[in-house]
Amino acid sequence: KNEVEQSPQNLTAQEGEFITINCSYSVGISALHWLQQHPGGGIVSLFMLSSGKKKHGRLIATINIQEKHSSLHITASHPRDSAVYICAVRQGGSNYKLTFGKGTLLTVNP
Protein backbone atom coordinates (compact mmCIF):
# COMPACT_ATOMS: atom_id res chain seq x y z
CA LYS A 1 0.00 0.00 0.00
CA ASN A 2 1.36 3.40 -0.98
CA GLU A 3 1.98 5.76 1.88
CA VAL A 4 0.29 8.57 -0.06
CA GLU A 5 -2.89 7.89 -1.97
CA GLN A 6 -4.63 10.39 -4.20
CA SER A 7 -8.12 10.28 -5.62
CA PRO A 8 -9.35 10.46 -8.21
CA GLN A 9 -6.53 9.50 -10.56
CA ASN A 10 -8.23 11.34 -13.41
CA LEU A 11 -10.83 14.07 -13.29
CA THR A 12 -12.63 15.82 -16.13
CA ALA A 13 -14.69 18.90 -15.44
CA GLN A 14 -16.48 21.66 -17.26
CA GLU A 15 -15.27 25.22 -16.95
CA GLY A 16 -16.75 26.84 -13.87
CA GLU A 17 -17.18 23.66 -11.84
CA PHE A 18 -15.93 23.26 -8.28
CA ILE A 19 -13.11 20.70 -8.13
CA THR A 20 -11.97 18.57 -5.21
CA ILE A 21 -8.87 16.38 -5.19
CA ASN A 22 -8.21 14.19 -2.19
CA CYS A 23 -5.02 12.95 -0.54
CA SER A 24 -4.78 10.35 2.21
CA TYR A 25 -1.60 9.28 3.91
CA SER A 26 -0.65 6.56 6.36
CA VAL A 27 2.39 7.97 8.14
CA GLY A 28 2.94 10.68 10.71
CA ILE A 29 3.81 13.89 8.96
CA SER A 30 5.27 17.27 9.73
CA ALA A 31 3.84 18.93 6.61
CA LEU A 32 1.91 18.24 3.43
CA HIS A 33 2.61 19.82 0.06
CA TRP A 34 0.37 20.32 -2.95
CA LEU A 35 2.21 20.67 -6.25
CA GLN A 36 1.05 21.43 -9.78
CA GLN A 37 2.63 19.96 -12.89
CA HIS A 38 1.62 21.36 -16.26
CA PRO A 39 2.02 19.55 -19.58
CA GLY A 40 5.65 20.03 -20.50
CA GLY A 41 6.72 18.91 -17.07
CA GLY A 42 7.48 21.85 -14.79
CA ILE A 43 6.48 21.41 -11.14
CA VAL A 44 5.32 24.32 -9.02
CA SER A 45 4.60 24.32 -5.31
CA LEU A 46 1.06 25.47 -4.56
CA PHE A 47 0.76 25.00 -0.82
CA MET A 48 2.62 23.68 2.16
CA LEU A 49 0.48 23.13 5.24
CA SER A 50 0.63 21.35 8.57
CA SER A 51 -2.79 22.26 9.92
CA GLY A 52 -6.04 23.96 9.01
CA LYS A 53 -6.58 25.64 5.72
CA LYS A 54 -4.79 27.86 3.21
CA LYS A 55 -6.20 29.86 0.33
CA HIS A 56 -4.53 31.36 -2.70
CA GLY A 57 -6.78 32.86 -5.30
CA ARG A 58 -9.23 30.19 -6.46
CA LEU A 59 -7.28 27.40 -4.76
CA ILE A 60 -7.97 26.19 -1.24
CA ALA A 61 -6.09 23.46 0.61
CA THR A 62 -7.26 21.84 3.83
CA ILE A 63 -5.74 19.23 6.07
CA ASN A 64 -7.12 17.07 8.87
CA ILE A 65 -4.16 15.69 10.79
CA GLN A 66 -6.26 13.33 12.92
CA GLU A 67 -7.85 11.75 9.85
CA LYS A 68 -4.60 11.86 7.83
CA HIS A 69 -6.39 13.52 4.94
CA SER A 70 -6.03 16.63 2.83
CA SER A 71 -8.12 18.13 0.07
CA LEU A 72 -7.31 20.58 -2.69
CA HIS A 73 -10.26 22.59 -3.97
CA ILE A 74 -10.45 24.72 -7.09
CA THR A 75 -13.34 27.12 -7.34
CA ALA A 76 -14.66 28.38 -10.69
CA SER A 77 -12.35 26.03 -12.60
CA HIS A 78 -10.80 27.19 -15.87
CA PRO A 79 -9.12 25.32 -18.72
CA ARG A 80 -5.78 26.76 -17.61
CA ASP A 81 -6.18 24.77 -14.38
CA SER A 82 -5.68 21.60 -16.44
CA ALA A 83 -2.62 19.93 -14.98
CA VAL A 84 -1.45 17.09 -12.78
CA TYR A 85 -1.87 17.87 -9.09
CA ILE A 86 0.53 16.07 -6.78
CA CYS A 87 0.27 15.56 -3.03
CA ALA A 88 3.49 15.00 -1.08
CA VAL A 89 4.09 14.51 2.62
CA ARG A 90 7.12 15.33 4.71
CA GLN A 91 7.32 12.62 7.30
CA GLY A 92 7.50 13.43 10.96
CA GLY A 93 11.09 13.42 12.16
CA SER A 94 12.42 14.19 8.70
CA ASN A 95 13.19 17.66 7.52
CA TYR A 96 13.83 16.80 3.94
CA LYS A 97 12.27 13.55 2.73
CA LEU A 98 9.11 13.92 0.70
CA THR A 99 6.90 10.98 -0.21
CA PHE A 100 4.83 11.70 -3.29
CA GLY A 101 1.43 10.55 -4.45
CA LYS A 102 1.03 9.45 -8.05
CA GLY A 103 -0.86 12.58 -8.99
CA THR A 104 -4.34 13.49 -10.21
CA LEU A 105 -4.74 14.47 -13.85
CA LEU A 106 -7.30 17.28 -14.09
CA THR A 107 -8.77 18.30 -17.42
CA VAL A 108 -11.08 21.30 -17.50
CA ASN A 109 -13.03 21.65 -20.72
CA PRO A 110 -14.29 25.00 -21.98
Next chain:
Amino acid sequence: DADVTQTPRNRITKTGKRIMLECSQTKGHDRMYWYRQDPGLGLRLIYYSFDVKDINKGEISDGYSVSRQAQAKFSLSLESAIPNQTALYFCATSDPTRTHEQFFGPGTRLTVL
Protein backbone atom coordinates in the same frame (compact mmCIF):
# COMPACT_ATOMS: atom_id res chain seq x y z
CA ASP B 1 14.80 34.29 -14.84
CA ALA B 2 14.40 30.74 -13.58
CA ASP B 3 15.75 30.10 -10.11
CA VAL B 4 16.49 26.42 -10.78
CA THR B 5 17.72 25.46 -14.24
CA GLN B 6 18.45 22.09 -15.76
CA THR B 7 20.44 21.16 -18.84
CA PRO B 8 19.78 19.56 -21.18
CA ARG B 9 15.99 19.75 -21.31
CA ASN B 10 15.76 16.75 -23.59
CA ARG B 11 18.28 14.05 -24.35
CA ILE B 12 18.22 10.87 -26.37
CA THR B 13 21.10 8.50 -25.85
CA LYS B 14 22.02 4.89 -26.45
CA THR B 15 22.43 2.00 -24.05
CA GLY B 16 25.86 1.98 -22.46
CA LYS B 17 26.60 5.66 -22.95
CA ARG B 18 27.65 7.92 -20.09
CA ILE B 19 25.45 10.92 -19.63
CA MET B 20 25.43 13.87 -17.26
CA LEU B 21 22.45 15.99 -16.30
CA GLU B 22 23.23 19.35 -14.79
CA CYS B 23 21.36 21.51 -12.31
CA SER B 24 22.11 25.07 -11.30
CA GLN B 25 20.29 27.32 -8.83
CA THR B 26 20.39 30.97 -7.92
CA LYS B 27 18.24 30.66 -4.81
CA GLY B 28 21.21 30.34 -2.48
CA HIS B 29 19.84 27.12 -1.00
CA ASP B 30 22.17 24.59 0.57
CA ARG B 31 19.96 21.57 -0.06
CA MET B 32 19.61 20.07 -3.50
CA TYR B 33 17.85 16.93 -4.73
CA TRP B 34 17.55 14.74 -7.81
CA TYR B 35 14.27 12.93 -8.52
CA ARG B 36 12.99 10.78 -11.34
CA GLN B 37 9.40 10.60 -12.50
CA ASP B 38 7.95 7.64 -14.36
CA PRO B 39 4.43 7.36 -15.79
CA GLY B 40 2.04 6.03 -13.16
CA LEU B 41 4.55 6.44 -10.35
CA GLY B 42 5.21 9.25 -7.93
CA LEU B 43 8.44 11.18 -7.91
CA ARG B 44 11.26 9.15 -6.39
CA LEU B 45 14.40 10.47 -4.76
CA ILE B 46 17.70 9.45 -6.36
CA TYR B 47 20.27 11.49 -4.40
CA TYR B 48 20.27 14.50 -2.13
CA SER B 49 22.90 16.89 -0.83
CA PHE B 50 22.69 19.09 2.25
CA ASP B 51 25.85 20.99 1.35
CA VAL B 52 28.93 20.63 -0.84
CA LYS B 53 30.49 18.01 1.43
CA ASP B 54 27.32 16.11 2.30
CA ILE B 55 25.89 13.80 -0.36
CA ASN B 56 23.45 11.01 0.36
CA LYS B 57 21.73 8.21 -1.50
CA GLY B 58 18.00 8.30 -1.93
CA GLU B 59 15.64 5.41 -2.47
CA ILE B 60 16.74 4.55 -6.04
CA SER B 61 20.43 5.46 -6.35
CA ASP B 62 21.66 2.30 -8.11
CA GLY B 63 23.04 3.13 -11.56
CA TYR B 64 23.44 6.82 -10.74
CA SER B 65 26.13 9.03 -9.25
CA VAL B 66 26.21 12.71 -8.36
CA SER B 67 28.64 15.56 -7.94
CA ARG B 68 28.09 18.74 -5.94
CA GLN B 69 30.59 21.08 -7.58
CA ALA B 70 29.48 24.16 -5.66
CA GLN B 71 26.57 25.32 -3.57
CA ALA B 72 24.79 26.26 -6.77
CA LYS B 73 25.54 23.19 -8.88
CA PHE B 74 24.50 19.57 -8.53
CA SER B 75 25.05 17.10 -11.38
CA LEU B 76 23.57 13.64 -11.91
CA SER B 77 25.48 11.05 -13.95
CA LEU B 78 24.43 7.80 -15.51
CA GLU B 79 27.68 5.90 -15.93
CA SER B 80 26.25 3.36 -18.37
CA ALA B 81 22.72 4.24 -19.39
CA ILE B 82 20.10 1.51 -19.74
CA PRO B 83 16.59 1.72 -21.23
CA ASN B 84 14.80 1.53 -17.87
CA GLN B 85 16.45 4.81 -16.94
CA THR B 86 14.23 6.49 -19.51
CA ALA B 87 12.30 8.98 -17.41
CA LEU B 88 11.73 12.62 -16.55
CA TYR B 89 14.39 13.88 -14.15
CA PHE B 90 13.91 16.80 -11.78
CA CYS B 91 16.34 18.77 -9.71
CA ALA B 92 15.01 20.60 -6.65
CA THR B 93 16.32 22.84 -3.89
CA SER B 94 15.14 23.75 -0.41
CA ASP B 95 16.07 26.03 2.44
CA PRO B 96 15.71 24.33 5.83
CA THR B 97 16.08 27.61 7.69
CA ARG B 98 12.78 28.77 6.24
CA THR B 99 9.89 26.62 5.12
CA HIS B 100 11.43 23.39 3.76
CA GLU B 101 9.43 24.07 0.60
CA GLN B 102 11.12 22.48 -2.39
CA PHE B 103 11.62 24.42 -5.62
CA PHE B 104 11.83 22.35 -8.78
CA GLY B 105 13.68 22.81 -12.02
CA PRO B 106 11.90 22.42 -15.37
CA GLY B 107 12.91 18.79 -15.77
CA THR B 108 15.05 16.83 -18.21
CA ARG B 109 13.38 14.26 -20.42
CA LEU B 110 15.85 11.42 -20.95
CA THR B 111 15.34 8.62 -23.44
CA VAL B 112 17.73 5.67 -23.49
CA LEU B 113 17.45 3.56 -26.63
